[in-house]
Amino acid sequence: MDGGDGNRAYGHQTxxxxxxxxxxxITADGRDGxxxxxxxxxxxxSRACPWASRAVISRRLLGLEGGLSTAVADPVQDDRSxxxxxxxxxxxxxxxxxxxxxAYDRREAGHPGGVSxxxxxxxxxxxxxxxxxxxxxxxxxxxxxxxHRTGAPDLYPAGRRAEIDRVMAxxxxxxxxxxxxAGFATRRKEYEEAxxxxxxxxxxxxxxxxxxxxxxxxxxxxxDIRLFTTLVRFDAVYHGxxxxxxxxxxxNPVLWVYARDLFQTPGSGDTVDFDHIKRHCYQVHTGxxxxxxxxxxxxxxxxSAPHHREELGGRPFGDGTxxxxxxxxERVAPEGRPA
Amino acid sequence: MDGGDGNRAYGHQTxxxxxxxxxxxITADGRDGxxxxxxxxxxxxSRACPWASRAVISRRLLGLEGGLSTAVADPVQDDRSxxxxxxxxxxxxxxxxxxxxxAYDRREAGHPGGVSxxxxxxxxxxxxxxxxxxxxxxxxxxxxxxxHRTGAPDLYPAGRRAEIDRVMAxxxxxxxxxxxxAGFATRRKEYEEAxxxxxxxxxxxxxxxxxxxxxxxxxxxxxDIRLFTTLVRFDAVYHGxxxxxxxxxxxNPVLWVYARDLFQTPGSGDTVDFDHIKRHCYQVHTGxxxxxxxxxxxxxxxxSAPHHREELGGRPFGDGTxxxxxxxxERVAPEGRPA
Numbered sequence: 001m002d003g004g005d006g007n008r009a010y011g012h013q014t015x016x017x018x019x020x021x022x023x024x025x026i027t028a029d030g031r032d033g034x035x036x037x038x039x040x041x042x043x044x045x046s047r048a049c050p051w052a053s054r055a056v057i058s059r060r061l062l063g064l065e066g067g068l069s070t071a072v073a074d075p076v077q078d079d080r081s082x083x084x085x086x087x088x089x090x091x092x093x094x095x096x097x098x099x100x101x102x103a104y105d106r107r108e109a110g111h112p113g114g115v116s117x118x119x120x121x122x123x124x125x126x127x128x129x130x131x132x133x134x135x136x137x138x139x140x141x142x143x144x145x146x147x148h149r150t151g152a153p154d155l156y157p158a159g160r161r162a163e164i165d166r167v168m169a170x171x172x173x174x175x176x177x178x179x180x181x182a183g184f185a186t187r188r189k190e191y192e193e194a195x196x197x198x199x200x201x202x203x204x205x206x207x208x209x210x211x212x213x214x215x216x217x218x219x220x221x222x223x224d225i226r227l228f229t230t231l232v233r234f235d236a237v238y239h240g241x242x243x244x245x246x247x248x249x250x251x252n253p254v255l256w257v258y259a260r261d262l263f264q265t266p267g268s269g270d271t272v273d274f275d276h277i278k279r280h281c282y283q284v285h286t287g288x289x290x291x292x293x294x295x296x297x298x299x300x301x302x303x304s305a306p307h308h309r310e311e312l313g314g315r316p317f318g319d320g321t322x323x324x325x326x327x328x329x330e331r332v333a334p335e336g337r338p339a
Numbered sequence: 340m341d342g343g344d345g346n347r348a349y350g351h352q353t354x355x356x357x358x359x360x361x362x363x364x365i366t367a368d369g370r371d372g373x374x375x376x377x378x379x380x381x382x383x384x385s386r387a388c389p390w391a392s393r394a395v396i397s398r399r400l401l402g403l404e405g406g407l408s409t410a411v412a413d414p415v416q417d418d419r420s421x422x423x424x425x426x427x428x429x430x431x432x433x434x435x436x437x438x439x440x441x442a443y444d445r446r447e448a449g450h451p452g453g454v455s456x457x458x459x460x461x462x463x464x465x466x467x468x469x470x471x472x473x474x475x476x477x478x479x480x481x482x483x484x485x486x487h488r489t490g491a492p493d494l495y496p497a498g499r500r501a502e503i504d505r506v507m508a509x510x511x512x513x514x515x516x517x518x519x520x521a522g523f524a525t526r527r528k529e530y531e532e533a534x535x536x537x538x539x540x541x542x543x544x545x546x547x548x549x550x551x552x553x554x555x556x557x558x559x560x561x562x563d564i565r566l567f568t569t570l571v572r573f574d575a576v577y578h579g580x581x582x583x584x585x586x587x588x589x590x591n592p593v594l595w596v597y598a599r600d601l602f603q604t605p606g607s608g609d610t611v612d613f614d615h616i617k618r619h620c621y622q623v624h625t626g627x628x629x630x631x632x633x634x635x636x637x638x639x640x641x642x643s644a645p646h647h648r649e650e651l652g653g654r655p656f657g658d659g660t661x662x663x664x665x666x667x668x669e670r671v672a673p674e675g676r677p678a
Contacts, residue, residue: 192635293530
């Protein structure tokens with residue numbers, strides 16, 4: 001959940017992630033007034049944002065590209081919120097808007113809270129439906145099944161939800177959000193607690209993953225996706241920019257191969273845009289990087305190296321199959337990704 | 340050469356290291372009016388500063404502790420220059436001053452340029468003699484021989500000076516000063532050129548050091564000392580804080596063992612204070628780290644790991660011997676150093 005007014009939000013003494021204001025659910029039976037419907041909604045993301053990237057990966061793995069279109073915002077937003085400057089004329093071609101804030105304003109003028117991604121917009125009305133980043137990956141897995149591709153994996157298997165929820169909650173608190181609390185801390189104690197918490201949790205997770213391929217069960221689930229979107233950003237931005245620098249991901253023998261395994265799994269690494277990730281963090285967070293200089297490193301070539309995690313067994317897609325290639329209009333420049 | 344008004348100097352669009360203003364030489368025969376004399380001069384350093392640390396290491400290796408006393412400034416200076424807040428009453432016990440600027444002012448009121456370390460002060464008059472950081476290590480090696488300990492190594496052997504000078508010039512331009520040009524760049528091009536230059540030179544040096552223990556000849560020389568003071572700071576500050584992040588020192592198979600070898604050589608690693616290094620950079624350079632937060636990482640325990648570089652041969656001290664233990668008043672807290 002990266003807000004459009006990042007710097008304002010980050011100006012607090014203690015970094016607090018604000019809750020999502022719009023939490024309408026899109027469901028199979030439309031019980032909340034929002035039925036799943038092919039082509040009806042548009043998923044607005046930034047490839048820079050770890051929270052939005054969860055939704056991008058789920059959508060790819062589930063094969064929702066045809067049923068749920070996506071708008072990719074420019075990674076560098078300003079106080080007018082996420083802009084569609086990557087599109088011709090600077091407008092999203094489906095919604096016809098220049099800034100994501102326009103869809104928020106149509107939903108509720110003067111809404112509180114920032115303009116964040118991921119967001120789902122109702123195409124006919126141009127109004128925001130939800131920016132609830134937690135639900136935004138669970139509902140596609142469980143409610144959008146009518147639009148899933150053949151062979152879509154079960155990313156949130158009913159029999160394992162309690163365990164998945166528990167793992168995700170720990171990872172959210174200490175890792176997904178912990179890196180932000182470390183990075184935006186303005187007091188030493190706050191930084192040190194967050195940073196120590198990041199590495200304490202990562203070491204526990206590494207212990208868990210040493211002998212098993214995935215976090216829960218023997219298939220890829222939402223829990224892995226949510227850990228992955230933080231791990232893939234770790235050395236590129238969190239290590240230096242957010243000062244989470246006890247070690248680099250590449251130095252952790254378990255997590256580095258685990259992350260490479262996920263990166264090389266179709267539907268996951270092929271959504272990652274290191275350029276967007278780095279430019280967003282280093283150019284937007286001027287409170288911690290006043291020069292706006294974007295580092296040249298790290299060397300990303302290692303992401304393509306063999307990981308040998310298949311020796312641990314596991315069935316990435318369970319009873320399903322890998323997704324097909326990325327649709328032509330959604331391909332990311334190949335830096336660091338497997339050929 | 341770290342100046343007292345770091346932030347002012349760093350405010351330029353292009354980072355330019357100002358030359359030393361005071362360049363009087365202290366020589367064996369006193370031909371410049373400054374003869375080598377036991378107890379006559381005081382070397383003022385910060386353990387944070389790589390340029391001052393060269394002089395600290397040379398002094399230890401040569402056994403000049405008895406002949407040339409040292410004052411260690413607080414790593415966090417302000418616009419009044421380097422303070423002696425680590426000493427009782429906040430005054431250097433020998434010079435009786437609270438800030439290094441006082442010795443500069445006694446030498447020349449209204450002198451141009453900043454107040455930098457390393458600096459040598461004439462004890463009887465309290466006046467600065469020199470802040471010429473390049474000379475400040477060569478003259479102790481070559482002119483102060485009467486005060487050297489028995490078994491002092493030859494750090495600047497006459498037969499190899501041309502090669503040492505050439506290597507030191509390349510290392511200075513691209514590495515010692517290159518990390519600063521990268522870190523203080525405010526324009527992308529300037530940063531990228533400096534950062535690329537750092538790694539280009541380090542990779543050339545790694546090639547040179549793959550099969551030989553030291554940079555020039557088979558003994559430790561000034562060239563090694565000057566490379567070491569940058570390498571030992573690399574992961575702690577240059578990698579994240581200065582954005583020299585293509586790789587960490589620990590990821591380079593040659594330079595990481597070379598640096599560990601030097602670190603574990605008596606007289607070199609026992610002068611390193613990672614706490615001073617980190618606090619200085621992260622707390623003083625507010626132009627690139629506005630929060631002043633000092634990172635918890637990196638993990639420094641690896642510095643003590645075996646390096647096996649002795650298998651390459653080489654005679655660290657040539658025909659000489661290792662220095663004795665660090666004098667009690669000069670010991671640094673043991674974080675990261677060999678037990």
